Amino acid sequence: AQSVTQLGSHVSVSEGALVLLRCNYSSSVPPYLFWYVQYPNQGLQLLLKYTTGATLVKGINGFEAEFNKSQTSFHLRKPSVHISDTAEYFCAVSQRRALTFGSGTRLQVQP
Amino acid sequence: SQTIHQWPATLVQPVGSPLSLECTVEGTSNPNLYWYRQAAGRGLQLLFYSVGIGQISSEVPQNLSASRPQDRQFILSSKKLLLSDSGFYLCAWSVSRDYGYTFGSGTRLTVV
Known part of the structure; x- marks a missing residue:
């Protein structure tokens, strides 16, 4: 079975x-x-994904994530955030039939 | 290009009333279709998924049901709503395990 843990709500x-x-x-x-x-009261938008190949994955809006097999991690980062990045972010792993999502991390970017 | 439509955007329904939420996909054939619910302060809970017409798999026993009468149409229903059915309902489609999902814009359901 697959599961996802997001540290920090x-x-x-x-x-x-x-x-x-x-x-x-x-x-x-x-x-x-x-x-x-x-974003508030909207559906989810794909930022990036890892399937195979290079472990550093670049996505939209300047985000990137690194797949680390030994640590079973897939952390998301952005070098310089903007106020418009304020939103909730969900990590997910693909099961055979459906995605399993983490509980989400709400990011607040202060001016 | 592929698009997904979900409606209505918001809905306020009394306890005990029926429910019908509709989701349609355009620009693709034989998609996998999903219904998720997002309750306040919680993550996304998979409710139903479908790999074809008339094929519905339920993930969580509940007061809801789903149907897929056409290839690109997915309907979420209830005969009698409960207060606990309140939440944000999201429809999504996919074509393969590595494709990821494309989500609709969601329906905010408030049961009063």
Whole structure:
């Protein structure tokens, strides 16, 4: 069975700072991993995904994530956040039929 | 290009009333379809998924049901709503395990 743990339900940073959102997974098969962003009262938008190949994955809006098999992690980071990055972020692992999501991390970017 | 439509955007329903939420996908054939619920302060809970017309798998026993009458149509229903059915309902589609999901814009359901 697969599961996803996101450490830190709320993260607050200043605009321009580096942000790191943590995600650890467990999977009995080679994992496919995803990060999604959700703005208030909207659906989820795909930021990036890891399937195979290079472990550093670049996504939209300047976000990137690194797949670390030995640590079973897929942390998301952005070198310099903007106020518009304020949103909730979800890590997910692909099961055979459906994605399993973490509980989410709410990112607040302060001016 | 592929698009997903979900409606209504918001809904306020009394306890005991029926529910029907509809989701349609355009631009793809035989997608996998999903219904998720997001309750306040909680993550996303998979409710139902479907790999084809008339094929529905339920993940969580509950007061809800789903149907797929057409290839690109997915409906979430209830005969009698409970207060605990309140939440943000999201429909999504996918074509393969490594593809990821494309989500609809969601329906905010408040049961009063």
